[in-house]
Amino acid sequence: MTEELAIEAHDLTRRFGAQVAVDGVDLAIPRARIHGFLGPNGSGKTTTIRMLCGLLTPSSGDARVLGLRVPAEAEKLRLLIGYMTQRFSLYDDLSIRENLDFVAEVHSLARAERRARIDELLAEYGLEPRAAQRAGTLSGGQRQRLALAASLVHRPQLLFLDEPTSAVDPQSRREFWESLFRLVDGGTTILVSTHYMDEAERCHGLSILHEGVLVAHGTPRELMAGIAATVVEIEAEDVRGARAAVGPLPEVLSVAQLGTRLHALLDRDTAEPDARLRRALAEAGVAARVELARASLEDVFVAATQRTPA
């Protein structure tokens, strides 16, 4: 069983003083898949990744990564994993090639292999024309590709990406994800944290974290199908009035405005949710069209995080 799973964690917990950053997280992530950690800032994504890399000691619980116990066997694990940090952690005052050279050297790549591997990475990530340019002068997208290339120099089996696309334009993001899928095709397992819904939707599996707690997990499709709420769309001229009418209802978990429409999440146990809202709108004297809608991943996210008692 351990053979197929890249990451296995049981009751992983990390406290910083009185604050619980990660609270009893269980994970089972198969190999050669992209697994996403979805959650707002401060939800424990980075802390969980750091524990899985062996950079932080769990306060309790245990984890096996690629069959190795962390943090006990972290040094061995370092040879097998790549870690792309949230903040750019390469050297601004070294060129692209020098940065990659340095990483290759500390990973003990032989000289000939080093050259070949770096040339290969420069070509793969479109960095060839800028190989002599200092990293500090690169754009967000270029830095990100350099960071990815650097984390791949030693051909890791498992790649941790901590919010890799936070400083990157949509076009670069799309290309970036395509390169991730090429890696997965080659057998690499990828764990990526994000707070972008469109990125989360691309993952094979997802874990939604909220205030350190794993509130939902599954494939994006499973999560959308199994959403613990009903989604209702309201279209009205007087959007603010409609919002004021449905927002305070006890069944309504959340209301989000999308242009002239409102996107309302209702408790799943509400009987005839659309009729319930129509009644409320009519009572408030707001003319509106109400219909049931398909849940998006964002709805899943909102429903999952709203349900957790604060």
Place this chain on the structure above:
Amino acid sequence: MRKTLGRVLAIARKEVRQLLRDRLTFGMVFGIPVMQLLLFGYAINQDVRHLRAAVTDQAGTQSARILAADAEASQVVDIVARVDTGAELESLLRRGRVAVGILIPPDFEERAARGDRPAAQLLVDGSDPILVQAARGLLDLPLRDPQRAAPRAESPRAFEFRPFYNPERRSAVQIVPGLIGVILTMTMTLFTAVAIVRERERGNLELLITTPVRTPELMVGKILPYMAIGLIQVTLILIVGSFLFRVPIRGAIVDIYAAGLVFVIATLGLGLFISTLAQTQFQAFQLTFFSFLPQILLSGFMFPFDGMPRPAQLFAEIFPLTHFVRIIRGILLRGATLTDVFPQIWPLFAFFTASMALSVARFRKRLD
């Protein structure tokens, strides 16, 4: 083993590259030694004149007035005040209003006539060796007979020399060798003190700790380039010191470099340890200066070691600079060999070993 060497060299190479690109640091490598040496050296070697002086003339005779006039005519002193009592004169000195006090006692004429000892006293602010050196020029001043306007035959010296606050009279030559140690301490500690903190501040540490680089490899790789820089600085100081300030090099050059290298690694070890303590580069700077001050004050570079109270001496024995000041004065001035100064060499090794061990122990390849 081969992998270890590879990783150490990878760190060292990266360090050199970054150093060459950081113009400020690079400038400091060469700028600090030359600037300091010129500043200290010229201040010491300059022919200091026109020291502010005060006169207490309790004799009030013609020859007493002539003596004071002769002192001023020598251009060594400018008489800026005249006070009545010796106590007032000392007070002026103590407060730093004047650097030299000329005290002519009431029995000046009798003393001059007897001629068995100097008739007047020269009080000098000894807290500054440069001043002492300059004021000593007055000691050659003869006592003149007012009638004949020529020096009295076989007359004793006019002044009894009384340096205040610093009974040990040191020469410029004694300062420059110690300066090698001071300059190395300052630059070496500072460079390595920021070495690891800089990686932490710029976020590079997160990358480093996920690589297979081991802590001792990181530490050694970090200090390797600075060992070379330390030797370059030694060379620079020796060249400037011997050509510009005529500091003698009586011992063997090889011994100087060997001792220099041991001293350099000891100070690098201190810097590295500071680097593991500090969380920001600013803190690293502060800690460096905190460590620098007692070393300067207690090492014997500035104040004579023998004059310090016993606890201060024991404390000073910890510092690399204390040992190096003795070593380098020994080699440069007295022509001592490494074997002669070995009792000062091993404490440097001990300091290096201890600081490296502490740094490795303090540095965690973890974030918690």
